[in-house]
Amino acid sequence: MEALAVRLSGLDSYAEGAIRVVAFYDTLMRRRVDLPALARASAGLAGCVAGIRLHGTGRAIRVSPDGKEAATPPVPASTTAPVTLDEEEIGAVWLERPDPPVPLDDVVLERLALAVAAVVERYGPARTTMADPALVELVISSDGDEAARARALRLLGFAADLPVHVLAVRSPVPLDQVGGLVCPARPVKAAELADGGVILATTVDRAARFPAGVRAGIGTADNPPRSWRQARTALRFTTPRRPVVHYDGLGALALLAQVPPDTARDNADVTAIARIAGNPDDLETLDAYCATGSLRRAADLLHLHHSSVARRLDQIGKALGIDITEPAGLIRAALALTAWRLLDD
Template identity: 75%
Template structure:
């Protein structure tokens, strides 16, 4: 690879050197070299230590002009340039010269940064990258055709034919941080569409969502379908169940299609709305519906079972439902879910 260009010290003029630097990195990019190869080639060209670090992974590469990785802590950087992808800074490249900076140092690093961003996108993006909302919207749109969605996914860095899962998120946290947590190893892109965050990921670890995040997950069955499922699942989230998979809803997902006026006018749903006027009673009803057992609900609420029993008696009178019967418990669960969907 060293034959691609002369070392910078052997270049006679700035213009000639600039042309050689551009040609050097154009050739490297055509050869689709990875990050270590880029660092080795750059160190040989610059005749000094070259460093490359990705913010998302914390990975750092430092290579000497001889092509070997430099051990120990990094020395002082004489020139530094950010690596950007989709308008987000994902890393940094730098030179560690023991001699004064060369006039072409900044141009060399700029070309290295461009080549590094292309390699990151090709071989695996940084743990997460905020993406163009318009491109994400196209990738999940149900109005466009499959070819347009596939092209949008390729532009976002997802390999053709690989499954992509869509997550709908409500949070005050940065979407890129959440994406990096739930998909630490594979490609992941994030963007905000209206008042909902969208995360596209090769795979999702539901145990890694931060506290306070509400998330609905669609299946990896096509991004348009997955996005519709994710938005539906998001409506079913609660403080007790902040992360919901659409696949786990089963027949309950049908409740999301019930017209709002129809749900609000149902007698059981209206009764739950009256119970909700007391946060204490609503929490008790929620715990009982979640567990189906007075004693388990008491454990969940950290109360004596007799106290929970008294509350449930009052709640049952308000609902007009016998909560001790399986049919009554089913009615209460469905009504509570339907009432929540009115707000979600």
């Protein structure tokens, strides 16, 4: 091997430098360094700020050539490379060189990306690694037996004593990124199935901020097949104003999901909602009022004066044939609005 290296190094300075870079990272991996150490070593080698980011955590490690955390604001990367594990992009590495890239920058980032993937794999599976859809389907299927389900969970990396929440998700962003935000510190797996996006998570952070445009229904953790049914039901109750719904927060409202569509369409209140739905302003006003139960809070949500909202609500109430300013009328309108929305799912 040394003889080969000597022969290659004689070809040109780039080949010699590339071999030295490979040897440099091989040494780091033998020492079993962590991600911050990889960033420090890379910054020192490249002579500029080096960065590492894992999509699951969203946190970036940026280190200056002096080995300290970069204090300067991030600048556009001069060179970047994806970090892949099991054919999934789990992050990125980059260099922030103020001048144009130098010839060996691509080699440095290639070896850094490989080293980062090795570190992630060594210290545990990527928390947001996309899972085998067949295994996920086996976990949530009501047709499978418990032994097969337990084996599938084990293969996915879930311990036998850990609860598992199932999330039904509609997302314009990759599911693994959503999973990392929902459950940042414990195992989480995601897969795209015919019925939509599925995330399995041991915990669900109720304070988690889902990316814009994501809709999610979250089931309880008592039983995966039941949790999946609950999650899909909860997803039907999501709205632009309420994009994430926990099934256990629906209470008796979940019963509306069991109403046959024809029965809902024949209801006079639901029919009245369908009539006003052609006016987006009326629909948005009614939604805000039903969500808050207060004229002034609805006005705040709509960024309108409360007198304008009052006039709209008066017209809406007449169109519905319901006095929505009364508690009973407000309940009727809210139930009818929810039932009408469920017809679209």
